[in-house]
Amino acid sequence: MFHPKTIAISFVALALAGCATNAEFDETGGIKSVRSSCPAVAIPVHTADVTLFDPAGSRDARAIDVVATITNLRNTCVQQGDRIVTTATFDIQARRTNTSGAREVVLPYFATVTRGGTQIVSKQLSRVALRFADGQSSATATGGGNADIAASAATLPPEIEEQVTRRRKPGDPDAATDPLADPAVRSALRQASFELLVGFQLTQDQLAYNATR
Structure with a gap:
């Protein structure tokens, strides 16, 4: 199961990455910030992997049946009128222990849009089918999800935007001051910050297994 607590942990790891503030040098040698x-x-x-056991209640390594991993996460982002649309795609690579016979394994995954790291805006549940050929131990598949948000919601107020993105040169009084040190800036950035999170839709037992292995 996917919980807001997991989102909060992820948001800390992203460290306001939804704001995508990057430092660059301009033509005069000053520093400017670019925000997306x-x-x-x-x-x-803990949601990039899922392990299936046979029997299902076992957690013995000898009972591992199928292991699947989400990899090669990639995304595109475009603005269409007053909407911002981000599409994420990824590969799923799986291995099975018993290679006898053809087999299909169906796994659920989620694509969740959050705001500010804790507020769930939307959640999509999908399934992906992994098809193992007879005698083959591996299978691959692809999955994806998207975020469709209002451009206005992801736009900072003009005065905050100016603080975050204006050029700073060495010697300026606030050249070494991080704009995120201002609580008002942090709050505005968080409110305008969205995330598209994808992962396997795990049970509590599966999530606990991933957290402790």
Whole structure:
């Protein structure tokens, strides 16, 4: 199961990545910050892998049946009128222990849009089918999800935008001052920050297994 607590942990790891503030040098040698309104895309902690056991109640390594991993996460982001649309795609690589016979394994995964690291805006549940050929131990598949948000919601107020993105040169009084030190700036950035999180839809037991293995 996917919980807001997991989102909060992920948001800390992203460290306001949804705001995508990057330092760059301009033509005069000053430093400027570039902010993107596109949602950050990530996999919440402990949700990139799922392990199936046979028998299902066992947690013995000898009972491992199938292990699947989300990998090669990639995304595109475009603004369409007053909407910002981010699409994430990823690969799923799986291995099975018993290679006898053809087999299909269906796994659920989520694509959740959050705001400010804790507020769930939307959640999509999907399933992916992994098809193992007879005698083959591995299978691959692809999955994906998207975030569709209002551009206005991801836009900072003009006065906050100016603080975050204006150029700073060595010697300026506030050149070494991090704009995020201002609580008002942090709050505005968090409110305008969206994330698209994807991962396996795990049971409590599966999540606990991933957290302790």
